[in-house]
Amino acid sequence: MIIAAIIALLLFSLVCLVRVIIGPALLDRVAGADAIGIMLTVILVLLGQLFQRSIFLDIAMVYALLLFVDFLIIVKFIDHQGGL
């Protein structure tokens, strides 16, 4: 069951990768990349559930934090640049 959920989440993140590749503006690409990152965080939590080890949860926590900081840096870049 958990393996099926992980495979489904990987397929959904592949669908979001299509939007990252074909997106017309930078906004679409950044939104798709954020969706992929959060899905990978959820996949890390499910892997910790699958292997019954809690080290995956620490990695997922740090990953979510770094994703947030990365995203804010990209947004700051777009805002200072004044255009897409």
Add this chain to the structure above:
Amino acid sequence: MGLFHTLRSIIGMVLIGIGLFFSFAMSVGMVRFPDAYSRLHAGTKGLTIGAGFILLGSAVMGPSLQHAAKTVLIGIFLFITNPISIHSLARANYRSHRARRRLVVDEYQEMKRNV
């Protein structure tokens, strides 16, 4: 103990299924919506609710209480940070002039003009 364990795993599987449905709706909306702002709308809501349900189901199914507490902590963190980041992205996109010329309707500008 056995009945409790079975009940816990059934509830966790149902919650993970609901979260997978929301994630599926999010990925379909991310590809099929015609506009950039509606794609952001699909991304924020579907992703926050989907990830929240999946993390809640994983916390219910988890092996120990510490495991569940860490999972709930990650869920709370995602619930706080994901709307903030998408909101700041939409604001930065609105403030850039080249993107503002492509808008169909701009109610904020009309409201500022009327006040």
